[in-house]
Amino acid sequence: EDWIEDASFIRLRELSVAWALPPALSRRIGARSSTLVLAGRNVFMHTKYTGLDPEASYTGQSSIGQVDLFTLPLPRTLSVRLNVDW
Numbered sequence: 001e002d003w004i005e006d007a008s009f010i011r012l013r014e015l016s017v018a019w020a021l022p023p024a025l026s027r028r029i030g031a032r033s034s035t036l037v038l039a040g041r042n043v044f045m046h047t048k049y050t051g052l053d054p055e056a057s058y059t060g061q062s063s064i065g066q067v068d069l070f071t072l073p074l075p076r077t078l079s080v081r082l083n084v085d086w
Helices: 023-028
Strands: 009-020 033-047 077-085
Touching: 023 033
Parallel strands: none
Antiparallel strands: 009 033, 033 077
16 A cells, blocks of 8 residues: 555646637738647646556556556647648
8 A cells, every 4th residue: 555646636637729820921921821839738737646647557457456556648749830721
């Protein structure tokens, strides 16, 4: 029982914010409309778990439970995207 701990957590898995660019700016580049999108994956996690990631497991889905050996946390990614309607 010394190695068993509560692995409950709250995670913001995905977040995206879109901004429709002004029509004058879109026309300046020859487009009808354009949208700037900022997105992030695995942006935030709150847990009292002392390991790297409560979802990561050495054994995958198993009947013996989670084993936190040789695991890596899920990567945090941020992206910027420009959608253009020609």
